[in-house]
């Protein structure tokens with residue numbers, strides 16, 4: 001048998017890490033300003049390797065009155081093609097865009113849980129459903145199975161690649177460092193590079209605002 005099939009639900013477990021967090025350092029990355037980043041919002045420092053794709057996807061959502069970067073099926077197709085997740089020129093439907101947004105929302109819920117927040121279990125159920133058709137094939141060498149790779153087509157293959165990135169990051173111990181900003185109005189994805197991994201906010205601006213609010217609330 002050349003390979004085995006598993007569904008995405010089996011491939012992706014969910015770990016809720018109840019981290020006690022405090023503010024860490026967050027430098028705004030100015031060098032990386034892609035055309036499809038949210039206009040007017042400086043991107044947080046990118047996560048390492050392919051984990052940046054997950055961070056970037058979560059950060060395409062509309063925030064604080066800004067536009068949704070994935071507002072149309074064409075926007076989504078372009079975003080995925082820019083990252084090599086679908087071939088250039090792929091056409092997607094509105095139903096596929098809706099499914100991709102459920103994946104984005106579910107990943108955001110996982111990052112919120114990584115920050116110590118209460119996980120949105122309904123969003124996680126929608127994530128399960130939205131990726132139910134993403135399939136994986138096991139690959140073998142002479143030593144046995146060496147891993148799973150997405151083996152669907154179109155959007156499902158792209159969603160499978162996203163799940164594979166999450167699984168790999170968990171295996172390598174980096175997943176819990178991708179967090180959602182603790183300021184509720186922001187919730188942007190950031191990679192926590194603070195010592196002891198106790199960062200709470202995506203940037204100093206959010207940290208300052210949160211502290212200012214707390215100060216006013218107690219005074």
Ligand SMILES: [Zn+2]
Nearest residue numbers: 181186202206
């Ligand atoms: Zn923030």
